[in-house]
Amino acid sequence: MQLRQSLNRARDLPWKMIYPGHGDPYLGHRQVINQRFLEQHERCEQIRRLLQAGPRTVYELSCAMFPWLKAGAVFLGLSEIQGHLDLLEARGLVAAAQHGDVILYRACDGQRQEALR
Numbered sequence: 001m002q003l004r005q006s007l008n009r010a011r012d013l014p015w016k017m018i019y020p021g022h023g024d025p026y027l028g029h030r031q032v033i034n035q036r037f038l039e040q041h042e043r044c045e046q047i048r049r050l051l052q053a054g055p056r057t058v059y060e061l062s063c064a065m066f067p068w069l070k071a072g073a074v075f076l077g078l079s080e081i082q083g084h085l086d087l088l089e090a091r092g093l094v095a096a097a098q099h100g101d102v103i104l105y106r107a108c109d110g111q112r113q114e115a116l117r
Helices: 003-011 029-052 059-064 070-088
Strands: 094-100 101-107
Touching: 003 070, 029 059, 029 070, 029 094, 029 101, 059 070, 059 101, 070 094
Parallel strands: none
Antiparallel strands: 094 101
16 A cells, blocks of 8 residues: 555656666656556456455465465565555455464455555
8 A cells, every 4th residue: 555655646746767776767657657556456356356266365365376486486476465465455355354373365345446546
C-alpha cells in the first residue's frame, strides 16, 4: 500500500528525465508507473484465480506462481505474494484465517475495491 501511495505521488510530479538507481536514464515516468500498476493488478488477478480453487498458504501460492525459484530466491517469491495478498485483503477480495500455526488465504467477494490508480 505504501508503494502504491508513493507511486501515485511520484506520478503527479513534473519530472522530465528519470535517473534510476540501476539501468539507463529514461523519459516518461508516468507511463512506467501506470505499467507497474497494471502489472500489479494482473498479478493480483492471478492470485485470485488460484484462490478460486480453494484456500492456500503464501508458500503454496508462491510455488504455484514461481515454480522455478530455488534456495534463497524463494524468499523473494514469498515476499511478492504476501505484498499482493495484503493489497487484496485491504480491498476485501481475499480473507486470511489462521488454522493452528498456518495462515490460509481464500478468495471472497469484496466490496472495497480500489481503482488501478
